[in-house]
Amino acid sequence: MIANRPSRHDLLTIGQLSERSGLATSALRYYERLGLIHATRTTGNQRRYTRGTLRRIAFVRAAQRVGLSLDEAKVALDRLPEHRAPSGTEWDGVAQSWQSRIDEQIAELERLKAKLTGCIGCGCLSLTRCGLYNAADRAAAAGPGARYLLTRDPATGPEPAPTDGPDSV
Amino acid sequence: MIANRPSRHDLLTIGQLSERSGLATSALRYYERLGLIHATRTTGNQRRYTRGTLRRIAFVRAAQRVGLSLDEAKVALDRLPEHRAPSGTEWDGVAQSWQSRIDEQIAELERLKAKLTGCIGCGCLSLTRCGLYNAADRAAAAGPGARYLLTRDPATGPEPAPTDGPDSV
DNA sequence: CTGCAACCTGAAGTCGGCTTCAAGTCAAGC
DNA sequence: GCTTGACTTGAAGCCGACTTCAGGTTGCAG
Incomplete structure (x- = not known):
């Protein structure tokens, strides 16, 4: 395996990833628990991230901005290749749905x-x-x-009948 | 007091208000605790709402839609008259800031x-x-x-230096 | 080889915006 | 006057997205 070797210097510590991504280390560990990002470990059990992780994080943050939950982001993310940048076609579907x-x-x-x-x-x-x-x-x-835009949909409840007569004040 | 009498039939029970506003009764009680809405009480301690309460709720929901928290909504709400529809001028300031x-x-x-x-x-x-x-x-x-659009601002943390060198992959 | 910042873990805490629960009270139609 | 559904309360629970904490380990500069 000569291609694809993340030659040591391409690996980021969690602190470095935190700095570059703007996310707290705690958030990164949380993302990992959710399966949004992955890390290899050093012999001493410390996390090491490839730079591609930044792409995944970017994706997740963007997903949040279009209103997706982290779970939803994961679903979309799982459809993209883990170790490559997505191809135009792969990206297209996701981008399309976000556009709308x-x-x-x-x-x-x-x-x-x-x-x-x-x-x-x-x-x-x-x-x-x-x-x-x-x-x-x-x-x-x-x-x-x-x-x-609402933090939670409040109208999952009744809203049963058009009980709105004329708006008689 | 002949003017302003909320003649009994203009008073809504919490259930009616819930139906008309689309909010659960629990949410309405919660809003009351936050001081967003108010109710008079029957002799038997049940809440009765004037129809104007619907206006206040409408206001709050709209505020949420422009991204305000309930606390922020309360601040804005407190600047509008409690028992009347707001005048054009009163409304102007609020509307302006929401516009932006x-x-x-x-x-x-x-x-x-x-x-x-x-x-x-x-x-x-x-x-x-x-x-x-x-x-x-x-x-x-x-x-x-x-x-x-983000549920919480993740970047209240460090983001200290422009530690972003050239994006060398 | 040492010292110390950076890292590790699981559990618990936080925050906003509600909902649910338990146990009791009220109102109104028959 | 009785029944039944709508109402009352405070306390606790829930969700997502994290953060904080405590106590222990690693990695690298000097």
């Missing part, structure tokens, strides 16, 4: 923004028929797509 | 998206100089503005 997630998120923010603007115009937030009110009320209970 | 938060978030997503697109084009995620890599690496450690 991002687009959804942007669209959602645009909607919220539009509603805010409307509210400025009308000086409302009265209950009668404010877009923002309706946004937070019904949209919060709507399906996926409103979820990502 | 939203704009930041959108911009951030656009950046991420652009980087993803770049990655599709170049088939990269190689360590050499991938925008996405740099995004997740440095941008994650960057100041406020990258924070909101």
Whole structure:
């Protein structure tokens, strides 16, 4: 095995990886427990990371930014090669799905923004028929797509009937 | 007191409020503990809410959507009148600041998206100089503005020196 | 060869935003 | 007036994503 030898100097200690990735060492160990990254060990049991680990971490962080949990990130990550940079095709699928997630998120923010603007115009937030009110009320209970910015989806509960008569204040 | 009487039928039980707001009753009690909403009590100690409470809840949910914590939402909420719909001017300040938060978030997503697109084009995620890599690496450690989509800011830690030499793989 | 920073482990703690539980009380329709 | 479902409380539990801690080991500069 002459190719692929991570020649000693290409190996990072956890401290170095921490510095370069911006993640705390504790976080890196946590990621390892979750199977997001892997390390070889020295004879003395210390972790050593290949530089490719930085790529995996980059991937995970980006995944978080598009709203994925670490578990979800792992699923996506597992579909990419562990020791190489992904090929264009491999990367494509992932990137595509992220694109649409991002687009959804942007669209959602645009909607919220539009509603805010409307509210400025009308000086409302009265209950009668404010877009923002309706946004937070019904949209919060709507399906996926409103979820990502909220820390947790609160509307997994009832939301049973359209018990909203006319918004009689 | 003829004006302002919440004539009995304008008062909602916690169950009704739950239904109309999409929040669980437990969440509503939790919001009350945080001071986000308030209730009067019946002689038998049950909560009764005015319809205006729906407005407050709407506000809080919207605040969460722009990335505020409940504590932050409370601060904003406390600057608006408790029993009336806010005036245009009152609403303006809040809306303005939310607008810019939203704009930041959108911009951030656009950046991420652009980087993803770049990655599709170049088939990269190689360590050499991938925008996405740099995004997740440095941008994650960057100041406020990258924070909101991440559940927690991981870069409150060190990130001490520009220890990033050339990206020698 | 020594000293000390960096590393190791498992267990426990933290934080925000809730939910669940147990045990008891209220309100309203028959 | 009784039943039954909606309500009350405080305390504890849960989730994700980590951090902190305590007590022990390693690796490398001098």
